Amino acid sequence: MSGEPRGGRIVVVGASLAGLRAAETLREKGFAGELTIVGDEALPPYDRPPLSKQVLLGRVRARDVGLPRRRAVDARWRLGTPAAGLDTAGKRVLLAGGEKLPYDRLLIATGTRARPWPNPGEAALDGVLTLRTADDASRLAGLLDAGPRRVLVIGAGFTGSEIASACRERGLEVTVAERGPAPLVGALGGTLGALAAAQQRAHGVDLRCGVTVTSLRGDGGRFAGAELSDGSRVDAEVAVVALGAVRNTEWLAGSGLAAGPRGVACDAGCRAFDMYGIVTDDIFVAGDVARFPHPLFEYQMLSLEHWGNAVAQAEVAAHNMVSAGPDRRPHLAVPAFWSSQFGLNIKSVGVPTFSDQVVIVQGSPQERRLVAVYGYRGRVTAAVSVNRAKWLEHYQSLIESGAPFPPGPGAADGPGPPLSPVPSAVPDPAVLSHGPSVALTGHLPDRRLAVVHHQDG
Amino acid sequence: MAQDTLFRRITDYAHRADPYPLYAELRRAKVARQEDGSYLVGAYHEITALLHDPRISSDTRERTDPEGPFPQDSSLPPSFIGLDDPEHDRLRRLAMRPFGPPHTPGRVDALHGDITAIARELVAGLRHKDRIDLVDDFAYPLPVTVICRLLGVPHEDVPRIHAWTTTVITSLDISPGEDPARRREAALAARAEMAHYLGELAGKRRGHPTGDMLSALVNDPGPEGALTPLELMISSVLLLIAGHETTVNLITNGMLTLLRHPEALALLRDRPELMPAAVEELLRYEPPVHMLPQRTPLVDIEIAGAVIPRGVPLILVLASGNRDPLRFEDPDRFDPERPDNRHLGFGSGIHSCFGAPLARIETQIALTELLHGLGPLRLAEDPPPYRSSPVLRGPRHLLIERVDGG
Amino acid sequence: MQIVVDLNRCQGYAQCVFLAPEVFELHGEEALMYEPTVPADQRERVRRAVAACPVQAILSGEQAVADVR
Numbered sequence: 001m002s003g004e005p006r007g008g009r010i011v012v013v014g015a016s017l018a019g020l021r022a023a024e025t026l027r028e029k030g031f032a033g034e035l036t037i038v039g040d041e042a043l044p045p046y047d048r049p050p051l052s053k054q055v056l057l058g059r060v061r062a063r064d065v066g067l068p069r070r071r072a073v074d075a076r077w078r079l080g081t082p083a084a085g086l087d088t089a090g091k092r093v094l095l096a097g098g099e100k101l102p103y104d105r106l107l108i109a110t111g112t113r114a115r116p117w118p119n120p121g122e123a124a125l126d127g128v129l130t131l132r133t134a135d136d137a138s139r140l141a142g143l144l145d146a147g148p149r150r151v152l153v154i155g156a157g158f159t160g161s162e163i164a165s166a167c168r169e170r171g172l173e174v175t176v177a178e179r180g181p182a183p184l185v186g187a188l189g190g191t192l193g194a195l196a197a198a199q200q201r202a203h204g205v206d207l208r209c210g211v212t213v214t215s216l217r218g219d220g221g222r223f224a225g226a227e228l229s230d231g232s233r234v235d236a237e238v239a240v241v242a243l244g245a246v247r248n249t250e251w252l253a254g255s256g257l258a259a260g261p262r263g264v265a266c267d268a269g270c271r272a273f274d275m276y277g278i279v280t281d282d283i284f285v286a287g288d289v290a291r292f293p294h295p296l297f298e299y300q301m302l303s304l305e306h307w308g309n310a311v312a313q314a315e316v317a318a319h320n321m322v323s324a325g326p327d328r329r330p331h332l333a334v335p336a337f338w339s340s341q342f343g344l345n346i347k348s349v350g351v352p353t354f355s356d357q358v359v360i361v362q363g364s365p366q367e368r369r370l371v372a373v374y375g376y377r378g379r380v381t382a383a384v385s386v387n388r389a390k391w392l393e394h395y396q397s398l399i400e401s402g403a404p405f406p407p408g409p410g411a412a413d414g415p416g417p418p419l420s421p422v423p424s425a426v427p428d429p430a431v432l433s434h435g436p437s438v439a440l441t442g443h444l445p446d447r448r449l450a451v452v453h454h455q456d457g
Numbered sequence: 458m459a460q461d462t463l464f465r466r467i468t469d470y471a472h473r474a475d476p477y478p479l480y481a482e483l484r485r486a487k488v489a490r491q492e493d494g495s496y497l498v499g500a501y502h503e504i505t506a507l508l509h510d511p512r513i514s515s516d517t518r519e520r521t522d523p524e525g526p527f528p529q530d531s532s533l534p535p536s537f538i539g540l541d542d543p544e545h546d547r548l549r550r551l552a553m554r555p556f557g558p559p560h561t562p563g564r565v566d567a568l569h570g571d572i573t574a575i576a577r578e579l580v581a582g583l584r585h586k587d588r589i590d591l592v593d594d595f596a597y598p599l600p601v602t603v604i605c606r607l608l609g610v611p612h613e614d615v616p617r618i619h620a621w622t623t624t625v626i627t628s629l630d631i632s633p634g635e636d637p638a639r640r641r642e643a644a645l646a647a648r649a650e651m652a653h654y655l656g657e658l659a660g661k662r663r664g665h666p667t668g669d670m671l672s673a674l675v676n677d678p679g680p681e682g683a684l685t686p687l688e689l690m691i692s693s694v695l696l697l698i699a700g701h702e703t704t705v706n707l708i709t710n711g712m713l714t715l716l717r718h719p720e721a722l723a724l725l726r727d728r729p730e731l732m733p734a735a736v737e738e739l740l741r742y743e744p745p746v747h748m749l750p751q752r753t754p755l756v757d758i759e760i761a762g763a764v765i766p767r768g769v770p771l772i773l774v775l776a777s778g779n780r781d782p783l784r785f786e787d788p789d790r791f792d793p794e795r796p797d798n799r800h801l802g803f804g805s806g807i808h809s810c811f812g813a814p815l816a817r818i819e820t821q822i823a824l825t826e827l828l829h830g831l832g833p834l835r836l837a838e839d840p841p842p843y844r845s846s847p848v849l850r851g852p853r854h855l856l857i858e859r860v861d862g863g
Numbered sequence: 864m865q866i867v868v869d870l871n872r873c874q875g876y877a878q879c880v881f882l883a884p885e886v887f888e889l890h891g892e893e894a895l896m897y898e899p900t901v902p903a904d905q906r907e908r909v910r911r912a913v914a915a916c917p918v919q920a921i922l923s924g925e926q927a928v929a930d931v932r
Contacts, residue, residue: 020927044926044927044928045927045928047867047899049870050896050897050899053890053896054896054897054898057896059888059896059898060898060899060900064898064899064900065899065900066865066899066900066926066927067865067867067899067926067927068864068865068866068867068922068923068924068925068926068927069924069925069926069927069928070922070924073928077928079928307870307871308869308871311869336871337871338870338871338873340890340891340894340896343890343891343892343894344891344894345875345891345892345893345894347871361511362511362542363542363543367543369543369546371511387891387892387893388893389873389874389875389893390509390806390807390809390874390875391509391511391806391807392509392874393505393509393874394506394509394510394511397506408512408756409756410511410512410755410756411511411512411755412511412512412513412514412516412541412542412755413511413541413542413543413546414511550892557877557880557881558877558880558881558884558888558889559880559888559889559890559891559892562880562881562884562888562889563884564881565881565882566881566882566883566884566908730907730910733910733911733913733914733915734914736914737914737915797919798919799917799918799919803917805917809876809917813876813878813915813917814878814881814882814915817878817882817911817915818882818911821911
């Protein structure tokens, strides 16, 4: 580490949840030097989860989702100014306008953006949009306010499903097109995917699985409908492209860091790896853009698009940025996320995609209340609750202790012994429309996942 | 590792005023097996683990020996407090329908004005007194008036409610080794009379709603269907008793604690906005419910290096968990500004206190009105005489005097 | 005043909904929705909700970088 840990210059690239919490933690831990926070959006840090829920329902305006601060950070904020490059030898961040920001330590927290519709001409049609930013949400809420005859949602991951849920709640007709066998299957596997599909249909969604959208049709520059791979057509006035996220790493091309489409690789202490796999000591990574090894999941490199991971990893990264070697901490938080859609509160702990089997241990799909536990090679690796959140911390302790899978029977509202696990049926991400919100980038014998080679830089 | 005397000592009335040193002893044991075969747990993390463990039943009919400590009343089916999911969940949701979200989110908030008015009227009645019994003059009448109004019980029936409640609560006082048969019989009779009284009252509201919870329970069944008449009787007995009995203790313990901590009292007089956090700290420091005596493992449970066998009585000592130094810094200090106060005052998990929001605002308003409506006060005796129950623990009387010149 | 709720921590006890029903809402049986920007006349209720949250999941405070722009 160069210089005194609590002094010098720190630059944080990324002014969303992870960047903000990191900046606050730096000050809380006594960092007294110069702090600069760079963000590509002009808005102060805001919270994204409400954008696909309260905002689309018209209950909260997109500009009213600002994050509260935990403390003042006394920083120079460079908002509306994307970072364009990184010179690791000269220790400077290059901004889009050409300015160079020197640093002693750097935090990369540039997150992700929505994966765009692959055909730029079709993507430019009026009425075709993605949902990632507050501006996106504001536009989409406005389009929904206008009462379109039908909304087409392309991709049935969490974002796509939440959008469809908001549409139905507003009484709008909605078609959801998903290449995979069911909604949410990329994150939760087959059992809960089937529940999600049933729930969407029960709420009046025109759900089309196993199809792709082959083209978007325009009429005078306005979106008018789509062609599907099964030869069918959907007439709609709004198309929301919900194909998952792309990690914002292009600005790191040529930096020599292990950065690529799957994120920036770092160690458990959030220190970035360079392209040779050597850990740096002055560049740290946190949030959606990070790829890090997790001991509970066989040290696989995880990329998590999770709110809680952004907070927890930012805190660890910031702590380590101002701490000397032995005082540094590992980022060990158990991954967790939530989604609410079609009247269901879905919460997950662990990594459901890191599994070969799943078993329902409490409740049932019929009741729309359940807990499902996931296992990999005889160990509990994840649990998902549907309207049963109060039990989840029990299963988290099973994950943390590597408890045997399937767990023992005995839950008062369980199915009764013996529990019968079924294959978790997590598909290869390549067959999905929606990108999974957890990416495993190591190699599992039962899964066609490839080790990522870093060709960048 | 049988700790045959610990539970006896905890329930011994001699320790009612200060059970906390015994709780420290209990925490050291983590899981303490008693000579009668029951298990006591008093450490925070173990209690929360068990409260969120789906293999722990709240239904005492799951016990291998149904006549052990705290046996189930067998004349009426259990209320939802003594049932497991999915039945517990269904009954609790139906009872919640007229009380809170998602169906009636504004009910408790809308009571603010009423509760404040009742509290002010009671405080006004105390002003001319030199010596106040906080329990009889204030902490009892406030919540009982509120719960009766909320449920739709006529105010003139409060004395009957009081008598029944006292009898039912007394049956929870069983100390180990004591023959509980007579008290249980009386409690069963009181509970049955109360159930019939509330059933009749609800019947009168059918078709003639008066804006209260009983009216809503009989007239607005919701998509899942209504409670059956028997379920309605049993649930409303629970709501009526639990809806005021514990709040009496919370308000009384609150005033006792503030008078024992003049610096905290002064702080709250100066900064009334701290009252909500102070009430949370009271719920940690002197909770109205000291233990949950009705749990039973459905299978052998491994915890803290011990095994709690299937079917044994399992007693979770919440008040001990609240003072666990492994969870709370300086746990024996009363700190109205304590950060991250995830106390167990209302339990945790699916059986967490149904009426918690009501107890919270009643206590916030009660203490605020007492602090601002009366001059300087002091305890006339400390410790006060306690009610006999080690479970629902609180003073029977709390004598308070005005300080001259106030 | 801005708020954010850590919905990983939230277990649906809904104390906030009881105490500040115009800001917090139970959407379905268990999912919590809320208004991140607290109206001035709801601040006292929200403070009560923050204190009462059994899992201490509600963060309230000034908007981050309220001074920018």
